[in-house]
Amino acid sequence: MTVKVLFVCLGNICRSPLAEAAFRAEAERIGLDAAADSAGTGDWHRGQPPDRRAIAAARRNGVDISGLRARQVTRGDFDRFDQIVALDEENLADLERLRPEGSQARLSLLLDHVAGREGQAVADPYYGGDSHFDVTWNDVTEGARGLARALAGADA
Numbered sequence: 232m233t234v235k236v237l238f239v240c241l242g243n244i245c246r247s248p249l250a251e252a253a254f255r256a257e258a259e260r261i262g263l264d265a266a267a268d269s270a271g272t273g274d275w276h277r278g279q280p281p282d283r284r285a286i287a288a289a290r291r292n293g294v295d296i297s298g299l300r301a302r303q304v305t306r307g308d309f310d311r312f313d314q315i316v317a318l319d320e321e322n323l324a325d326l327e328r329l330r331p332e333g334s335q336a337r338l339s340l341l342l343d344h345v346a347g348r349e350g351q352a353v354a355d356p357y358y359g360g361d362s363h364f365d366v367t368w369n370d371v372t373e374g375a376r377g378l379a380r381a382l383a384g385a386d387a
């Protein structure tokens with residue numbers, strides 16, 4: 232069965248598109264049957280491609296995210312996805328407020344899936360420079376690896 236995973240940050244133009252891409256690559260690498268998407272808690276960037284610095288950071292790591300488009304998370308996402316993964320604690324708090332009662336979707340922070348980094352945020356690189364986006368890529372890759380491995384283990 233395909234496990235459906237949604238990554239959520241604030242704008243859906245920096246961190247969550249990178250997490251979506253890193254997770255997709257990792258799932259493919261380990262043979263996990265998964266579908267990934269991303270969304271923002273805010274709607275300012277709806278319909279826009281990822282930030283050009285995020286596109287560049289992904290490209291430096293061999294991944295093209297230029298075709299992604301931002302959207303806002305909805306209450307319906309809690310029915311459509313098995314796992315909803317927040318990039319920082321503010322995103323997580325917003326998702327907990329939005330979550331419909333009785334929703335079965337599992338909520339977590341991305342770095343909860345990395346031993347020793349539980350509870351940590353993937354820092355917002357929006358006001359930073361290119362090097363911040365490389366840190367973001369490394370963080371989301373680490374989180375995506377841990378999450379994919381855990382899901383593969385749960386599936387086996």
Ligand code: 4NP
Pocket residue numbers: 240241242243244245246247275355356357
């Ligand atoms: P993201 O970064 O949440 O990682 O996509 C941001 C993008 C846009 C804004 C803030 C953070 N903004 O304020 O417009």
